[in-house]
Amino acid sequence: MNALTFRLLEVFKQIVESGSITAASVALQLSQPTVSLQLKKLTEI
Numbered sequence: 001m002n003a004l005t006f007r008l009l010e011v012f013k014q015i016v017e018s019g020s021i022t023a024a025s026v027a028l029q030l031s032q033p034t035v036s037l038q039l040k041k042l043t044e045i
Helices: 006-018 021-028 032-043
Strands: none
Touching: 006 021, 006 032, 021 032
């Protein structure tokens, strides 16, 4: 079971504000695959 976490919401917010996963990954100082995985987890909740 997946749980909604503050980190998932933070990643989603940054994707929306940045307009892309790549830009969000730069802003969050995470790799693009990590941000993509977080978004995938969020869509599975």
